[in-house]
Amino acid sequence: MNRKTLVILAGLVVLIAMIIVSCAQPAPEVKTVKETVVVKETVVVKQTVPPPTAAPQPTVAPKPLPPTAKLEIGGTGLNNVPINSPVQLMSAGLDPKVPVTRTTWTLTVPPGSQAKLKDAAAAKTEFTPDVVGTYKVDVVLTNAAGASPMASVKINAGTLVGDNQKNCQTCHAAQTTGYAGTVHAKGNVQCEQCHGPASQHLKGEKVMAVGHGDGACDVCHNTANRITGAELKNAKHYTGTTFEEITGPSRQACARCHSGTGYASFLINPTNVAAWVNKESHIGCATCHDPHDAKNFAQLRITGKPVEVPFEAKDVGLSATCFECHNSRTKPADAIRGSFPHYGSNAELLSDAGGVTYGATVPNSPHGMLIGNAPVPDPADKSKMLFGGQKPGACVVCHMWPIISDSKDPNYKYRLEVGAHSFNTKSVDGKFDYAAACKSCHGDLKDFNLKAKADYDGNGKTEGVKDEMKGLLNVVWKALEAKGVKQAASHPYWVAPKDAQGNTDDKLENAFYNFRIVYGVMWHAGADGKIVPGNEGKAQAMHNFKRSCALLQLSLKDLGALPSAAADCTK
Secondary structure, three states: OOHHHHHHHHHHHHHHHHHHHHHHOOOOHHHHHHHHHHHHHHHHHHHHOOOOOOOOOOOOOOOOOOOOEEEEEOOOOOOEEEOOOOEEEEEEEOOOOOOOOEEEEEEEOOOOOOOOOOOOOOOEEEEOOOOOEEEEEEEEEEEOOEEOOOEEEEEEEEOOOOOHHHHHHOOOHHHHHHHOOOHHHHOOOOHHHHHOOOOOHHHOOOOOOOOOOOHHHHHHHOOOOOOHHHHHOOOOOOOOHHHOOOOOHHHHHHHHHHOHHHHHHHHHOOOOHHHOOOOOOOOOHHHHEOOOOOOOHHHEOOOOOOOOOOOOOOOOHHHHHHHHHOOOOOOHHHHHHOOOOOOOOHHHHHOOOOOOOOOOOOOOOOHHHHOOOOOOEEOOEEEEEHHHHOOOHHHHHHHOOOOOOOOOOOOHHHOOOOOHHHOOOEOOOOOOEOOHHHHHHHOOOOOOOOEOOOOOOOOOOOOEHHHHHHHHHHHHHHHHHHOOOEEOOOOOOEEOOOOOOOOOOHHHHHHHHHHHHHHOOOOEEOOOOOEEOOOOOHHHHHHOHHHHHHHHHHHHHHHOOOOOOOOOOOO
16 A cells, blocks of 8 residues: 555545544534424424314305395386386395495486486485386495496386276286286276386387286285285295206206296196296295186185195195195105105195005094194184185195284284294294194194104103104114115215115115105205204104104014114004
8 A cells, every 4th residue: 555545545534533523513503493494394294284183173264255136126026117106226145144345326227317316325225217218227236355246127117008907908818807807906906007007018019027026916915914925025935045046957847846937837737847937936926826817716826636746635725736846746656766755745744645655554643634624713703714714725724824913922023934924833033833723622832842642763752743753763764874875965865775786675765765755855965064954854743743653663664673662653
């Protein structure tokens, strides 16, 4: 090894020694910085990926969206109006949880008009058309998130021609002939009062107001003495996605009940689905009452025997209208073909029908047999009859019992929410059961959850009929789950196991059919994705407790899952 090599090796040894020494020294400033970074990263990890035992993190509230404007014409609700009469305009955001911060109205007038809006920035405003022609009203609403799309309406203004029976019958003979026998015609309510002025119509312009709106009816039927309009606005028939979203080509068969105009067209041609009007429309006055026809009591479109239900129906008087929609659309034999009841099987249960009976003779509660099958005396004055002395049927008796009229009654505050045209038996807040129709048989009821005669769900307690029904439904569902059935958030609301050929066991199909017919309005997924319960048998506990109980117990017997402690309700 030469001298040069030794020098190089000595240098390397010294360098290595220096590195070893430096590593043994206290950490320099840069080392402290690196350790600080590591600590920060550790904290971040603990915040964003909590261990399984950590408390759930708060959900960030969604940002409000710009409003959707709703525009209504006050007064008659017509878009065909007389000149020199004020036209009221109202606006509101469809989501009441997000307050509107600014309202902007715009009025466009025909030539020669000097009409102006009373207040272009108020939620409610008005203008008075002063010349014949078309007026256009626009409104834009604004909230913290921005402005809504513009909502608009065109309003025709004309002059009244009067003597409607003479002027209208030449072209509208059928309508005027039918209308002549109505109470309205006898009270001198003219065509123009409901359809607006006809001056421009007689010149060939298509300006007359037609449709199923309630504004024209409310002029007389939503006053201090007649409050039908206010009652109807508390009805579940009046608003909601049921009458807003169930439209379009894939929902043609739904139009018969989920559209007011669809129902009227269904009665004209009950078996031709293609002929039904598929249009968004709430259930209003003209849905059930024909403005131009007096052949039935109260101008109802149908009374007596329902025209299109999946079972042999009897004459149910004024309740025929209710039967047309509140039925299951299916027959028990459909169960093994995977077709299940629609959400309301009330008509079947009140008719002592419906459900898979497994060949057994099923008992029935007396409601369908006894209630509403004869005219009902007025409890307050036996010399008078309720419901015009007509045979009301069970639906009308229970859901349209006269509203509370005594201002001293502690429940008087609910007078617009229960009975009559609200169709409700329970107040909107759920705190009051309106049981006035039940008193003749059940005495002074405080709520509808009457105590059952025995423990039918086998839980060791005799509870109210609603609780027993809910308990039985839970037992059936657990029995189905034990057979491999899983819950689904939307139709058909279950996922059933299938064999190698893709078939579902008939026992499961039959049991789920009975489950659906008793459960009523089904569950759905909430905004958070969790299942929100539906009616849970509350309605059928009222309509026909005995049959509902028997159907569920028969299904449990067929599945081999009837609790041994359950009292028998199948006989």
